Amino acid sequence: MNVLFYVEPLIERGLPYWKDGWALYWGKSMISRLANENCYIAMSDAVAEKYSSEYGERIVVFSQEELLKPFDGGYMEASSVWYLHSYTKKQLEYYVQLMKSKFAGIAFDVIITWTQVPFFKAAYPDVCILHMEYSIFSRLPFPETMYLDPCGLYENNFLNKFEQQIRLIKLEDNAKQWLSKLRQACVESFNNNNIFIADFLKLRKKYRFLVLLPLQFSQYYAFDCLSNYKNQFDFLVGCLEKIPNDIGVVFTMHPEYPVLDEAAVLYVVKKYSNAVFLENSRKIYSASQWMMPLVDGVITVSSSLGVQTLLFEKKLFAIGNKNMRYIADSSDLNNMHDVLERPMSNKDVFLWFIITRYAIPEEFLFKGDWLSAFLHRSRSRVVNENFYDCIGENSEIFAKHIKSIVFNRNRIPQWVKENAIIDNNSIPRMYIFSNSQYTEDYSVLPETLCVNDVREVTFSLNHRAVEGRVRFDPIEGEFCRFRFIGLKTDVELEKYEIIYDGMSEQQGDWIVFFSKDPIVEFIGKFSSVSEITIQYMLEIVDADVPIRSFFQKIIDGRNEVALLKQRLDDTLEELLCIKASRGYRYGKKVEKILEYLT
Numbered sequence: 001m002n003v004l005f006y007v008e009p010l011i012e013r014g015l016p017y018w019k020d021g022w023a024l025y026w027g028k029s030m031i032s033r034l035a036n037e038n039c040y041i042a043m044s045d046a047v048a049e050k051y052s053s054e055y056g057e058r059i060v061v062f063s064q065e066e067l068l069k070p071f072d073g074g075y076m077e078a079s080s081v082w083y084l085h086s087y088t089k090k091q092l093e094y095y096v097q098l099m100k101s102k103f104a105g106i107a108f109d110v111i112i113t114w115t116q117v118p119f120f121k122a123a124y125p126d127v128c129i130l131h132m133e134y135s136i137f138s139r140l141p142f143p144e145t146m147y148l149d150p151c152g153l154y155e156n157n158f159l160n161k162f163e164q165q166i167r168l169i170k171l172e173d174n175a176k177q178w179l180s181k182l183r184q185a186c187v188e189s190f191n192n193n194n195i196f197i198a199d200f201l202k203l204r205k206k207y208r209f210l211v212l213l214p215l216q217f218s219q220y221y222a223f224d225c226l227s228n229y230k231n232q233f234d235f236l237v238g239c240l241e242k243i244p245n246d247i248g249v250v251f252t253m254h255p256e257y258p259v260l261d262e263a264a265v266l267y268v269v270k271k272y273s274n275a276v277f278l279e280n281s282r283k284i285y286s287a288s289q290w291m292m293p294l295v296d297g298v299i300t301v302s303s304s305l306g307v308q309t310l311l312f313e314k315k316l317f318a319i320g321n322k323n324m325r326y327i328a329d330s331s332d333l334n335n336m337h338d339v340l341e342r343p344m345s346n347k348d349v350f351l352w353f354i355i356t357r358y359a360i361p362e363e364f365l366f367k368g369d370w371l372s373a374f375l376h377r378s379r380s381r382v383v384n385e386n387f388y389d390c391i392g393e394n395s396e397i398f399a400k401h402i403k404s405i406v407f408n409r410n411r412i413p414q415w416v417k418e419n420a421i422i423d424n425n426s427i428p429r430m431y432i433f434s435n436s437q438y439t440e441d442y443s444v445l446p447e448t449l450c451v452n453d454v455r456e457v458t459f460s461l462n463h464r465a466v467e468g469r470v471r472f473d474p475i476e477g478e479f480c481r482f483r484f485i486g487l488k489t490d491v492e493l494e495k496y497e498i499i500y501d502g503m504s505e506q507q508g509d510w511i512v513f514f515s516k517d518p519i520v521e522f523i524g525k526f527s528s529v530s531e532i533t534i535q536y537m538l539e540i541v542d543a544d545v546p547i548r549s550f551f552q553k554i555i556d557g558r559n560e561v562a563l564l565k566q567r568l569d570d571t572l573e574e575l576l577c578i579k580a581s582r583g584y585r586y587g588k589k590v591e592k593i594l595e596y597l598t
Contacts, residue, residue: 003038005030005041006112006117009067012075012220020051026365028051039056039057042060042061067098071091082118084225085116096123111128111130112132116156128379131157135354136307136359137401141406141412148360150378176348179351179398182402185402186311187293190289190292190293194293197294200291211250212288212298212305215253216303231259233260245274247340249276250276251275251277282416283415286414292309292314296314300316300324301319302323309327316330319332327347358388410476411425418449430461431470432469444459456535465529470532474538478540479515481513481538482510482520483537485536487532487535488533491528493524496522497522499520500519504518
């Protein structure tokens with residue numbers, strides 16, 4: 001079977017390497033599992049600089065000159081006409097000939113593409129085209145999921161096309177129970193460490209309803225072709241103009257593309273009394289996910305958060321040209337009160353269908369036997385409501401999702417620090433000793449954090465260390481080696497003592513922790529200190545390193561005890577021998593005579 005991975009070769013948004021992950025990670029990983037298929041991968045000349053064939057795949061490179069030849073409006077026109085099917089006959093014929101010349105008469109059986117490609121269907125009428133993109137889950141604590149859709153992307157997708165057929169599926173009690181377990185795992189994950197709860201409790205007192213409006217990014221067909229707005233500022237303001245003042249609109253930035261600067265945000269919240277921007281959302285990666293349990297609804301054009309409303313049971317205002325029509329509570333903002341006031345409609349069948357059939361977990365895409373079987377099956381099937389089989393056993397799929405969510409709880413929320421994304425368990429914390437204990441109530445997150453080879457972290461003490469002790473946790477949930485370099489404070493300290501948690505061992509200048517909860521305690525006159533800066537080095541190590549060291553320490557200790565016991569036994573034996581000797585017995589008699597005489 002001939003399989004083509006078509007990684008959009010048009011350079012989009014002026015970013016030559018924007019889609020290199022599609023080729024270098026997703027494309028190459030899937031190709032590596034398809035050893036029995038003939039694989040090809042197409043890409044731009046920019047991405048081709050980074051790509052090398054490792055599994056016998058043939059690389060086909062496109063230049064921008066040949067791709068844009070039939071378009072005067074550049075890449076945006078090219079990507080838009082293919083998505084909207086508004087291309088001219090001349091443009092279609094040009095691309096058909098371009099593809100045939102590039103692939104030298106190869107007849108493809110399956111094409112996996114990240115964009116709409118009607119020219120391939122014209123060039124290869126019998127080919128199975130599968131459109132690939134992120135599905136319902138893409139960011140922690142969820143596992144990454146992708147769809148392979150035979151119908152198209154966004155409003156053209158399978159779920160929209162077969163909405164009525166999916167709606168008629170009757171869920172069994174077992175399926176409902178698994179959906180309930182999945183939701184429970186999500187609620188528990190986002191209730192823990194949710195720094196937005198206090199903010200939303202205040203907002204609830206001010207507004208009748210709260211809706212989330214996650215901003216996306218423009219100059220991309222997945223937004224521009226699905227809406228009448230040409231940029232995110234116009235989108236935000238356009239929505240606010242229509243929304244009643246008693247509905248609070250909490251808007252957030254895209255995790256990778258913070259499109260509004262501080263001045264624009266300030267203008268919006270001043271002009272619109274119901275516009276809300278929480279500064280903490282700049283600190284948390286994918287902050288919108290943390291707000292989902294706290295709002296009444298979501299407004300979006302094409303964000304996957306729209307699909308996640310199924311999981312959190314929130315109202316969806318899908319204003320993106322019929323995109324997500326199958327689960328939308330409304331496609332405009334003119335009846336928001338009515339939509340928000342009425343009871344939730346039951347959409348569980350769509351969540352069940354997506355989880356069990358449509359949203360393919362990364363690990364399944366990277367299973368060669370599963371992927372190959374899926375591609376062969378897709379090639380031979382008619383595209384109707386029965387196109388998808390179960391990804392696996394329903395219980396297996398749900399259990400894997402729940403396990404992933406629970407496993408990743410200690411990694412979230414992820415924090416944005418100096419353009420880096422740091423897992424929650426990698427954010428150091430300081431605890432103030434108070435009332436003879438350390439508690440979360442007296443804990444401090446860093447003001448600044450530098451994560452170079454030598455790390456430097458600064459804490460501002462909100463609570464005075466009147467009892468003279470502070471605790472530094474450099475990382476959570478990982479075995480590590482720690483090397484202390486120095487401590488600086490805003491007032492001079494005469495001296496301080498450092499104590500490492502008992503589950504540790506010194507190895508030269510390094511401390512190896514045998515626990516996944518490393519603790520460094522400082523004891524000194526910290527009562528007048530307002531700011532502490534700690535410099536240190538940290539290395540995460542494989543579990544077997546500290547465990548092996550720990551057990552070796554136990555073994556060494558046991559050996560020392562055994563050696564001491566042997567020495568005691570030898571000494572006791574010597575004493576018994578002496579006691580049993582004639583000389584010892586004679587000496588005892590002499591002692592008694594002397595006692596009598598004296």
